[in-house]
Amino acid sequence: MELCDLTIHELRRLYARKEVFPSEVLASVIRRIHAVEKDYGAYLTLDLEGAVEQAQAADVRIKAGKPLGVLEGIPVAIKGNLCQAGRETTCASRILQGFVPPYTATAVRKILAQGAVILGHANMDEFAMGSSTEYSAVKKSKNPWDPLRTPGGSSGGSAVAVAVGEAIAALGSDTGGSIRQPAAFCGVTGLKPTYGLVSRYGLIALASSLDQIGPLTKDAEDSALLLNILSGFDPMDSTSVSGKKVDYTRDLQQDLSGKRIGLPLEYFEAGIDAEVKCTVLEAVELLKELGAEVVEISLKFTDYALPAYCIISSGEASSNLARYDGIRYGKAAARIEDNLNAFYIRTRSEGFGPEVKRRIMLGTYLLSAGAYEAYYKKAQQVRSLIIQEFNEAFQQVDVIITPTTPTIAFKFGEKSQDPLQMYWSEVCTAPVNMAGLPAISIPCGFSRGLPVGMQIIGAHFTETVILNVAYQYQRVTDYHQARPEPVRQEGTV
Amino acid sequence: MRFDTVIGLEVHAELATATKIFCACTTKFGGVANTQTCPVCLGLPGALPVLNKRAVEYCIRAGLALRCEIAKFSKMDRKNFFYPDMPKAYQISQYDLPLCRDGFLTLDSGKKIRINRIHLEEDAGKLTHSTGTERYSLVDYNRAGVPLIEIVSGPDLSTPAEAVEYLEKLRRILEYLEISDCKMAEGSLRCDANISLKPAGQEELGTKTELKNLNSFKALSRALTYEIKRQSELLAAGQAVRPETRKWDEVKQKTLSMRGKEETQDYRYFPDPDLPPIELDPAYIAEIAVSLPELPDEKKQRFMADYGLPEYDADLITGAKRLAEFFEAVNARYFNPKAASNFIMGELLRLMGEEQLKSAEIPMNPASLGDLLKLIDEGEISVSVGKKVFARMFQTGAAPEEIIKAEGFKQISDESQLLAIVNKVIKAHPQSVQDYLGGKEKAAGFLVGQIMRETKGQANPQLLKDLLYRELDKLKD
Numbered sequence: 001m002e003l004c005d006l007t008i009h010e011l012r013r014l015y016a017r018k019e020v021f022p023s024e025v026l027a028s029v030i031r032r033i034h035a036v037e038k039d040y041g042a043y044l045t046l047d048l049e050g051a052v053e054q055a056q057a058a059d060v061r062i063k064a065g066k067p068l069g070v071l072e073g074i075p076v077a078i079k080g081n082l083c084q085a086g087r088e089t090t091c092a093s094r095i096l097q098g099f100v101p102p103y104t105a106t107a108v109r110k111i112l113a114q115g116a117v118i119l120g121h122a123n124m125d126e127f128a129m130g131s132s133t134e135y136s137a138v139k140k141s142k143n144p145w146d147p148l149r150t151p152g153g154s155s156g157g158s159a160v161a162v163a164v165g166e167a168i169a170a171l172g173s174d175t176g177g178s179i180r181q182p183a184a185f186c187g188v189t190g191l192k193p194t195y196g197l198v199s200r201y202g203l204i205a206l207a208s209s210l211d212q213i214g215p216l217t218k219d220a221e222d223s224a225l226l227l228n229i230l231s232g233f234d235p236m237d238s239t240s241v242s243g244k245k246v247d248y249t250r251d252l253q254q255d256l257s258g259k260r261i262g263l264p265l266e267y268f269e270a271g272i273d274a275e276v277k278c279t280v281l282e283a284v285e286l287l288k289e290l291g292a293e294v295v296e297i298s299l300k301f302t303d304y305a306l307p308a309y310c311i312i313s314s315g316e317a318s319s320n321l322a323r324y325d326g327i328r329y330g331k332a333a334a335r336i337e338d339n340l341n342a343f344y345i346r347t348r349s350e351g352f353g354p355e356v357k358r359r360i361m362l363g364t365y366l367l368s369a370g371a372y373e374a375y376y377k378k379a380q381q382v383r384s385l386i387i388q389e390f391n392e393a394f395q396q397v398d399v400i401i402t403p404t405t406p407t408i409a410f411k412f413g414e415k416s417q418d419p420l421q422m423y424w425s426e427v428c429t430a431p432v433n434m435a436g437l438p439a440i441s442i443p444c445g446f447s448r449g450l451p452v453g454m455q456i457i458g459a460h461f462t463e464t465v466i467l468n469v470a471y472q473y474q475r476v477t478d479y480h481q482a483r484p485e486p487v488r489q490e491g492t493v
Numbered sequence: 494m495r496f497d498t499v500i501g502l503e504v505h506a507e508l509a510t511a512t513k514i515f516c517a518c519t520t521k522f523g524g525v526a527n528t529q530t531c532p533v534c535l536g537l538p539g540a541l542p543v544l545n546k547r548a549v550e551y552c553i554r555a556g557l558a559l560r561c562e563i564a565k566f567s568k569m570d571r572k573n574f575f576y577p578d579m580p581k582a583y584q585i586s587q588y589d590l591p592l593c594r595d596g597f598l599t600l601d602s603g604k605k606i607r608i609n610r611i612h613l614e615e616d617a618g619k620l621t622h623s624t625g626t627e628r629y630s631l632v633d634y635n636r637a638g639v640p641l642i643e644i645v646s647g648p649d650l651s652t653p654a655e656a657v658e659y660l661e662k663l664r665r666i667l668e669y670l671e672i673s674d675c676k677m678a679e680g681s682l683r684c685d686a687n688i689s690l691k692p693a694g695q696e697e698l699g700t701k702t703e704l705k706n707l708n709s710f711k712a713l714s715r716a717l718t719y720e721i722k723r724q725s726e727l728l729a730a731g732q733a734v735r736p737e738t739r740k741w742d743e744v745k746q747k748t749l750s751m752r753g754k755e756e757t758q759d760y761r762y763f764p765d766p767d768l769p770p771i772e773l774d775p776a777y778i779a780e781i782a783v784s785l786p787e788l789p790d791e792k793k794q795r796f797m798a799d800y801g802l803p804e805y806d807a808d809l810i811t812g813a814k815r816l817a818e819f820f821e822a823v824n825a826r827y828f829n830p831k832a833a834s835n836f837i838m839g840e841l842l843r844l845m846g847e848e849q850l851k852s853a854e855i856p857m858n859p860a861s862l863g864d865l866l867k868l869i870d871e872g873e874i875s876v877s878v879g880k881k882v883f884a885r886m887f888q889t890g891a892a893p894e895e896i897i898k899a900e901g902f903k904q905i906s907d908e909s910q911l912l913a914i915v916n917k918v919i920k921a922h923p924q925s926v927q928d929y930l931g932g933k934e935k936a937a938g939f940l941v942g943q944i945m946r947e948t949k950g951q952a953n954p955q956l957l958k959d960l961l962y963r964e965l966d967k968l969k970d
Contacts, residue, residue, distance in 0.1 A: 081539075082539075083538065083539045089538070089539075091538075096538065099538065101532070101537065101538070101539065102532065102537075103532050103537075103540070105539060200539075200541060201539065201540070201541050202539040202540070203539055204538040204539045205538075205539065205767075207766070208765075208766035208767050209766035235543065236541060236543060237541050237543075238541065238542065238543050238544065238767060238768050238769055239541075239766075239767065239768075239769060315763060316763075316766055318761075319571055319573055319582075319583055319761070319763070322573060322575065322581070322582030322583060323536050323538070323580060323581045323582045324538075325575065325577075325582065327577055327632075328535070328580060329537070338628075340577070341575075344575055364761065367573070367761035367762075367763050368759050368761055369759050369761075372761070372762075372763065376763065
């Protein structure tokens with residue numbers, strides 16, 4: 001075990017006792033990056049010189065006994081769609097090549113203010129559209145448990161970085177499962193907060209009503225620590241919610257007796273891999289042993305959630321991505337044509353990858369006269385029903401547990417040729433975004449040597465509850481501590 | 494064949510908020526290109542809009558003044574289209590749930606013009622196209638994100654004169670509400686007109702054209718007049734009017750076709766997911782309603798009733814809120830409404846120019862004008878000297894008494910002093926005296942003029958006349 005394999009809370013204790021210093025931890029992370037990055041491709045860009053400076057500054061503060069930020073000297077990766085002033089931010093797209101934002105995303109600003117050492121931008125599917133990082137215009141990230149398989153996506157780079165110790169923790173974004181699904185595939189802990197809890201300012205939008213930034217970490221405690229920093233009202237984001245500041249580590253230690261867990265039948269039916277299903281049900285058994293009560297529930301609108309999600313997210317995306325026209329920033333078509341429309345078409349044809357084009361075309365159609373009434377408005381109505389149904393379920397239960405993904409990590413090329421297959425990866429996670437609920441994916445076992453993720457969903461703004469359940473589960477299991485082969489090899493060197 | 498004209502106006506007014514509709518950038522006009530911008534109004538990736546509450550309030554003020562229903566639930570929508578002046582490739586506007594709807598504005602004839610809706614939206618940047626051989630366009634985003642309201646009338650206007658009256662009344666109301674500068678020349682008030690003709694008496698509307706580039710009241714009037722002629726000639730010749738957007742050409746004094754309307758653009762409106770719906774508390778709307786100022790038409794009626802002003806004067810003086818306030822302040826100091834009105838319409842208007850008078854600060858203290866009117870009424874100076882004093886007051890801001898003293902403008906009311914001058918003039922012009930004595934009354938006028946000249950206009954006119962006639966009468970005997 002190297003320093004880079006430790007968690008935030010472990011490092012904080014070591015720093016507090018002055019047993020270890022941020023530069024040493026960063027050196028360990030950098031060694032790991034040098035050893036495995038070429039094989040796993042977690043990062044789009046690295047700023048190691050900047051990181052070294054930040055870590056040295058943290059050393060000085062620790063040595064001087066100055067008050068420390070919560071993330072003082074913790075090396076963190078941020079997803080490639082989070083703006084950082086002065087750093088090229090591309091969303092893994094050709095069209096944003098060379099785009100250097102003049103401002104920093106609120107979430108990034110907050111972790112910097114707490115002393116985090118930012119390593120660089122993590123790889124992702126282009127504009128967060130995808131579930132495998134195969135749609136990144138820059139590179140494919142590889143699953144550290146099996147390099148022939150994808151790490152999931154779209155926050156695939158963030159998940160890989162955490163899984164192999166190329167970062168202590170990472171920020172991702174989740175529109176339909178983009179934090180939880182790669183967390184499940186890579187065996188890490190991924191939290192999607194309640195919509196509105198974390199400011200989206202500076203997160204390059206995929207679908208504004210669904211996007212939410214969240215942490216990818218090695219365990220639930222780290223997740224709570226990061227959420228403490230990320231959460232809170234931001235006057236720059238009208239959809240962020242004002243409310244009392246909550247300490248998300250508050251209820252971690254609570255025992256689970258009396259907690260009511262709902263198991264929605266529809267999430268354990270056809271289309272869900274049998275072993276995945278069994279692994280999750282075994283985990284639920286364990287929670288029962290810890291005192292939780294388990295009830296079967298039904299979420300009847302589940303079948304409609306994914307199609308409605310596809311409609312709404314594509315519609316919003318088509319509008320959000322219309323601004324990329326090559327005129328003000330990013331990559332323009334090679335030759336400016338005499339005709340403005342021809343220039344737009346050429347720039348966007350060259351700049352966007354196939355999945356982005358597919359969703360822009362789909363979304364443009366779905367918002368057009370006629371189709372709007374027939375599909376988009378209907379999808380919004382379905383969305384209201386889904387929200388209502390979840391709210392009713394949470395009258396009966398404290399959390400709802402499902403598999404995070406219908407299958408274990410799939411192979412490269414297995415689904416990238418069939419968009420519908422790819423969209424299916426989000427069948428268990430997208431309904432949660434539609435309802436704006438918080439959910440966490442934690443490792444709960446293995447199937448054919450690959451991690452399986454369990455999704456714990458909570459009612460709006462009950463992150464303390466899902467973190468409590470996740471923490472208690474991790475207290476009695478060690479799936480979250482299992483490390484993939486490259487780490488084990490590297491660790492013994 | 495006779496035709497009825499049907500006109501509807503779409504008026505855009507830039508709101509005079511200090512900051513833009515979705516960010517903290519200034520809305521000031523005329524800054525160096527692209528200096529009044531930020532990630533939000535430039536639509537940079539990841540930046541998000543936050544609705545300016547003041548812009549909502551201003552829109553509601555307009556709605557209440559125009560007797561609209563104010564929506565308790567409203568929302569912002571995205572209007573999607575590609576154009577380089579719109580950096581997000583969509584304009585944030587309001588589609589099916591505008592803030593205000595179903596109001597009206599009453600013309601002087603008593604005719605009510607319906608206001609279908611007033612909605613809130615953001616302005617676009619400004620494009621400048623090269624005119625030389627090298628072809629390029631420049632974009633200035635200083636204007637991007639300036640708040641606008643769009644006021645859509647019903648198709649209720651029947652003549653260019655009604656359209657002009659409607660627009661003028663609208664301008665006055667917005668100006669009174671202090672929600673817009675309403676400067677057509679700077680584009681803070683813009684107007685498009687829809688116009689169609691139909692056979693007299695027919696219910697069904699004819700094919701309309703939309704007229705753009707109407708940058709002044711004159712342009713609106715002329716473009717509509719031209720279009721009525723053009724459309725009626727087409728219809729009379731049995732030809733169809735093409736549904737199209739036409740541009741008023743100021744040089745050619747013609748409307749010219751810009752583009753057809755057969756192919757309607759699909760803007761793919763949908764609710765902006767970055768902005769929560771606007772939910773208004775009735776108490777908040779009531780609060781705004783209570784705070785509305787007296788509106789121009791009410792003020793005009795009051796000026797006629799309370800100050801006894803002729804309609805012409807009342808209309809002109811209530812044409813700008815500042816001017817009306819100035820008038821009232823003058824009368825609060827010294828009550829002589831007609832004299833105040835004469836000075837404002839004659840002197841102030843001439844010195845400032847009409848446009849300035851509507852928009853700019855009035856560079857003088859109304860109390861001073863009150864004092865001046867009092868001095869005239871008390872016979873300290875004549876009206877004509879008063880005008881000279883007024884001009885100095887306007888230039889220097891000094892009090893009338895000071896100017897009169899410094900310039901020696903005080904009226905000569907001293908009988909012996911004036912009598913000496915009267916006799917001097919009588920002596921100097923024996924022919925005129927003879928003429929007068931011979932029965933030519935007019936000759937006396939000449940002598941009055943000469944005396945005024947001798948006294949630089951400062952002779953007390955009544956005293957002067959009394960003395961002159963007395964002296965002349967003496968000569969009769």
